[in-house]
Amino acid sequence: MEPNTHASSFSRVHAAGESGQLDNKSGGADIGTDTDIEYSDDPSLVAPQTVAEALHTDLDNGLTAEEAGRRLTKHGPNELVGAPAMPKWKKFLAQFNDPLVYLLLGATAISLVAWLIERANNPAEAEKLPFDCIVIVLILIVNAVLGYMQEAKAEQAVAALSRMAAAHATVLRDGQSVSIPTADVVPGDVVLLSEGDTVAADGRLFAAAALHVAEASLTGESVPVTKNVTTLPEAKALGDRANMVFNGTSVTQGTGRFVVTATGMNTQVGKIADMLSAQKEEPTPLQKEIAFVSKVLGLAVCAIAVLVLALLAIVYGFNSTQDVIESLLLAVSLAVAAVPEGLAAILTVVLALGVQRMARHHAIVKKLSSVETLGSASVICSDKTGTLTRNEMTVQRVVTPSGEVALTGTGYEPIGEMTAVDGTELQVDDPRRTEAGRTLLIGATANDGQLSDDQTDGGHAIIGDPTEVSLIVAMRKTAVRGLYGRTDPAARYSRVAEIPFTSDRKRMTVIAADHDDDDHLVALAKGAPDVLLGYCDRIEVAGQVRPLTDTDRAGILAAVERLSDQAYRTLGAAYRPLGVTRIGQIPGLEQAIGPNAEAGDAPAADVADHPEIIEREMIWSGMVGIIDPPRTEVRDAVTEAHAAGIRTVMITGDHPLTAARIAKDLGIIEESGKAMTGDDLDRLAPAEFDSAVRSVSVYARVAPEHKMRIVDALQTQGQIVAMTGDGVNDAPAVKSADIGVAMGITGTEVTKESAKMILTDDNFATIVAAVREGRSIFDNIRKFLRYLLSSNVGEVFTVFGGVMLAGFLGIAEPGADSVTVPLLATQLLWINLLTDAAPAMAMGVDPSTENVMNRGPRKLTDRVIDGRMWGDVIVVGLLMATVTLIGMDLYLPGGLLTDDSAMGVAHADQIVMARTMGFTILVFAQLFNALAARSATQSAFRGMFANRWLWGAIALSVALQLLVIYVPVLNTAFGTTPLDPHQWLECLGLAALVLAGSEIYKIVLRVAGRRA
Template sequence: MTTETTTNVGANDEFIVPDDPSLADVADVAAALHTDVGRGLGGEEAERRLKRFGPNELAGAPPVPKWRKFLAQFNDPLVYLLLAATAISLVAWFIERANDPAGAEKLPFDCIVIVLILVVNAVLGYAQEARAEQAVAALSRMAAAHATVLRDGVAVSIPTSEVVPGDVVLLAEGDTVAADGRLFSAAALHVAEASLTGESVPVTKNVGVLEAAAALGDRTNMVFNGTSVTQGTGRFVVTATGMRTQVGKIAGMISAQKEEPTPLQKEIAFVSRVLGLAVCAIAVLVLAMLAFVYGFNSTQDIIDSLLLAVSLAVAAVPEGLAAILTVVLALGVQRMARHHAIVKKLSSVETLGSASVICSDKTGTLTRNEMTVQRVVTPSGEVLLTGTGYEPVGDVTDVDGNEIVAGDGDVRFDAAMTVLRIGAVANDGQLNDDGGIVGDPTEVALIVGERKMLRLMAEASAAPEAPSRYTRVAEIPFTSDRKRMTVIAADAMTGGLLTAFAKGAPDVLLAYCDRIVVGGDVRPLTADDRRRILADVERLSDGAYRTLGSAYRPLGVDAVERIDGIRLDDSGALAIDVADQPDAIEHGMIWAGMVGIIDPPRTEVRDAVAEAHSAGVRTVMITGDHPLTAARIAKDLGIIGESGRALTGDELDRLDDREFAAAVRDVSVYARVAPEHKMKIVDALQEQGEIVAMTGDGVNDAPAVKSADIGVAMGITGTEVTKESAKMILTDDNFATIVAAVREGRSIFDNIRKFLRYLLSSNMGEVLTVFGGVLFAGFLGISEPGADSVTVPLLAVQLLWINLLTDAAPAMAMGVDPSIENVMNRRPRRPGDRVIDARMWSDVLVVGLLMAVVTLIGMDLYLPGGLLTDDSAMGATHDEQIVMARTMGFTILVFAQLFNALAARSATQSAFRGLFSNAWLWGAMALSVALQLVVIYVPVLNAAFGTTPLDPHQWLECIGLAAFVLVGSELYKLVLRTFASR
């Protein structure tokens, strides 16, 4: 007895669905779901159900409230210290205000400004993280899985999230099951359910009603969300989506797991920690030096010194590195997506720049994937079909170009029609009325070829056959091991007589034939016939044609009952699944002929292969096609030279491990390979230290794609299983896109190094400025002889302001910097190479030291007793002199960091190369200059930041001294380039 539940479908509809659909007949399930298994749902009804039930997605972790994300920006020990010091300063101000109202400041400017800067910094950090989250979410949407469903009787591909209860979903080998559902059609259907049940062996599915309730693993007439089709085809009615599926119920019991940081993020976090510890040590040292040089004579001295030390630590540690890194990676990956390469994980960008070998399939990736039947070779003669692409328009000619007219009784036309008819019946492809295709382009090419012939027959009034003449009643599906497909179909024009139609690799299919049809007459297949057919295969393959053979076997009706017990049921369908016993059908077949399908190389791929070669990236073709076809295409594209050849799977099997490793090192074209060969090739390349990108589309490619360092799935022809296994998806299935992605990956990695070089060297400049200002205070005139209070070189608020101005916008703009170097003109980066290597640390120290020197020189000019004291510094009080000197040093340090932003765009190339190519960087620099002007010239901010207005000649001094950072960096790069060229 089946228990039932009531579920609302629409606004006014209710239906009753069995709790366990495996115990109910398909017709009852479909009726309960208000759906037609032959047409599926209508578009409007599907939208209504989607609103009712929600997206077909598993619920994630509850979103973190925005206020908590904002407060998390303050979750840093250094910020806590700064806030504590600010609170102490505020208390001291209140005490001073109470004891001496006239002498104390009217407002605690230091406290107010520090808190405001921290709030603004938190707002910027929050905005960066929000942008990163949005970018990552956008990438997730682009990489979303798709399912093929029937909508108004038409097969369409939709995002899995839009599947609703009552949808009719079509399954094929390599698909991921989009929802839970009741099967009503299954042909040799096997589903891997290990992810749900733990069963390691794929489950064979059927459509019969179960006699009793069973465990999930034994519900053979059901399919479940998240499982994958390993073989065969099928159709099912969706009974549950989202969290109502079996996997959804499990997911509801599992807490969300935090995503593991990428290697690059780990290294950045490590650098931040090390830098933080180093700066904290320096801050403590500065505090000790202040105590030693001046002595703390008052509470205010302690507070000022503490604020300086903590502010130095806060300003010197680039807390926003992780957020900037995520934003830069996400924006770069979005640029790649706009160019047809969807990178599923940001971490994959790190590996893209290191790729040294690209293993690519041929069809659709190196070629245009516009499969077109151009030649039909039959025992009665050879004909050519004109027209390209998927529009069923063209003519039939002989090999000399003479037109062959339908209806003239030419046996070559009729024989070609037979070959194409077989290919169109033994077919899982679909050609829509609008020219769109569903399924394998090779299969659709056969349908197009048949449609061309039918159109010519109709135009000649030659009694054309209807495309729907044959009704499929059973199928033995194609697999990569079988290399053939057989369909049993009933012929409406002969009263339902059954015929087995087969298509597949000619050399494979020929082995199952013992007869041949010539001029409409069937006779035994001779040895000479076989040699002639195989010679035709060689000839077509050498011309870069993909060949598919066609054969058939009349079964009648009575004959079927005599084949190993196979019989028809009352509805006219075969009573058992013939896919379980292919030998009963696939023998004694009649050879009809073969087609030559051309898929020309993509014009842009040759240039992409050459570019990859110049970048030290080797291209390897791995295909299931004929070796002559593979070699011809590889030569045309420049993958191999004219003397090169393809190595076959059989030849690979005869090699021992040492010979196999040697072959993989030298051979760049592999043909007629099995899935295990692809995996073995990838493993061998990786053992040789190569970083391998591997393309794939079929389920048989998934293991090699997953094993590769960069698995690349085809977005158009790829199966869902392969897409899930891959790290990158090509939406145009184009090899040139892979090379473009490698180039973009290298550029992104270069940009990461750019802003790291900029941030670290700029922060190093701040640290060395304060450290040098305290250490050499007496020489520079920063401290007044006999002074009884602490005089710091720069105020805490000034350091924090510099950090706010220069760490956010310029660093982010450098993350999207156009490349000023040819990133594809160097060898791939090795995985073990550090992002921040010894060379970068030397750059950081050189630029940081130069920045500190020019800043302290600018301050020294305006301090009495200094080494280079300007006459204009005389006549002012010490307080006025120190304010002017700090303003100069403060401004010089800001401009020095902006000049550093230009210099840091390359470790070796001149900053003047592509100087104005990054409008975002110039905009960020202009914003920083404008804000600095506000701080210098707005009176209320003068009091808050301890600044004073500057005269024009002082501005010239500031800019001139700051420009030495750019000049010094240019000279340093010139020396490096000179030594590198020797």
């Protein structure tokens, strides 16, 4: 290509070697060191072809895949560099940054002082190791390792989700447009832009049609900026560089192409990346509540500990330093027993695992916190095309002024033929053939879709809007019949300029050179038939153009109604010969554009700004009926959503009759139901609008502002709204909704960025499945919260009860004034380590024990840990403490169930045996509680073996407890002694009473619930 030096301020020495990034003395990116090209100013001051020359790229074909790979290796990913990752050793040490750990370290210091004092006073004990200190430190290290591993696993899960939800850009590689991750965009890439895209990098525009870009994120300009390709005469501020686009901004309208001049940290946004670094997110309601519960438990236990210390001082007195140390250790034990140390880490991992599971089922939740809201959804507002339907658009009907024809074949395979509606063959000279072929040709030319000839997975790959691609497929079917004497009818036209489709215009027009008419220009338009018809004043019938009459209009609109009632989506086609060969010669356009009318490619953008000059006095050609059949699985999903108390609302831009027909087929509305249009909504007073939103479930022909109003009204009514969307016009409503859901296949990048969840299969049934999964995840969180809290409260009651009732139960040393600690701090730490981590984690992936979709949505204001759960916690905690203290009482003299003569062992051994029994009973009581806590009301025996992970966790806990009981060095460390078989039977029998008592409690709750 010869460089275009028009308006260039380049000074080119020579271009040897690989390209770098453009030097921009006014704020651009520095050029790579491997180029000899010198620049005197930024890319906005030079012609785009000169920029392409400097970057060694081809504006028509882009880079080769090989060259792009080399540049990616050289320049690195097109990503902003965030704050440096915390080193692993810091992450590990952060596990110790917790008030509870400080408390345990205090206990270690107290225990070490006690050991030193005892060693000094008793030389015989000099060789005895400080096992309490060693065990506490080891358990702290093990807890830190587990917490580190859990957090690392959660981070990996979130990182995997981020990769799955990564933004994509459409670029030219080897002359083909391909979609690649934004991170793979390199300097010199040619990027294609369309409405709804997020700009992937900084670059110089070389093609733009009605292109408007929202740059508020970079410049603060609230109104989208109109872009063009005109070279600037002088350097301007960032917001005034109309021929440049910048990374992170979004296309609100139109199309364009640009050559990438800067990526990653070299982009404008990269230069302020430090200011854009992610701030710490606010904790979710669930996280806040758990932090609140932990705080309340900690304060309560501290208060109990102070009370216990005071009572000990009053009742027994502190006769020695050892008494003080033992009492302090007892107070620390209470604190250790109360708070589940791994709660926060377990919560994060359970959420991350659940979100990963949802991703495997085509729903990517971008933030873990969104799971909370997802399970509470009460209304799902869904688009129709591709979400409720298959999005395999197929043209089956073509209605022209001479009649109606049918096209056979389905999907995107260009195999089929044109027949009469009754299936009979059309004659070669039938005017319906010619008119239908012209209508399809117009639709395929006024079109941004692409149908690849390379087949993937047994079918043709498509790029762009499926509706547009369906017109290309239909055109290719007619090409088999040799219409217009061409193998490829699209070769008849070459596009010159474009007036893009927007959600407000509801039509698209291109200006093309007609090679069958000496390259004279013609305007070709497609769009909503009722809209496009308003711009037509003529109609072509059997080769003759005549004025369009009121009768013609009524007939066309009646056909629209008829096709729409049969669930067809309709698109009209019209054209207008312009009678000139250059854009600047179009009557009225030269005056509107001015002196630029004859200047190079400038008119392409200018034409898009003056649709009123082109889109008038058009000739109606015909319309197509496109079918997009409902997804077979959606009807069941809608039924399931209704059973779960979730209302389904369809909001579409399609025809009201088409929308109503699909909604009836899917069970969204009754057979007599109708759709309400955007015009209907505009006529309603505020009170009437609010009333309509409460009852209407199908909206058609709505504008973006209508979607926002509907979502806002539903939220005002207290609903938790999930809103699906794909186009840029959907982004505001998607962002405003409680759960914004973007389409992963057809969705624009802007919508994906606005959403909290992305569907990789664009399927409504996936939303319902995600809600079901969200509810299950939340139920599992409640399960392990019930389990952890009741288990830890059981430990507190055991220690507190053992101290307060020591004399009554015999848990005291005869003849001694000081109290005997019921369970050692090391034993309580071991119980928490053993029973809190693995079983709680396993409960986080528990299969549903109840049908979560047979109840109404949870309100976000509902407490996660409500009064009923606190009741469960207290009841089970008391049961645990009772059976544990009974087990200890059996092996101590002077208790309720024993007397001095019944015990034939030394007192020191009695204390060790009693503690070992209580220690073991409490461990097994908590493991039985893991089975009981899987449901608040259902029997633990229903689906008892459904969770193999839970049984694995129980088996692991049992094995580790056996080690503590039978390994001599662990006996010394934890103050335990081996148990006989009959003692094991006593431990298991007493511990099983927790499960039995829980079952009785659930029966009472079920009976009370039925009576209520």
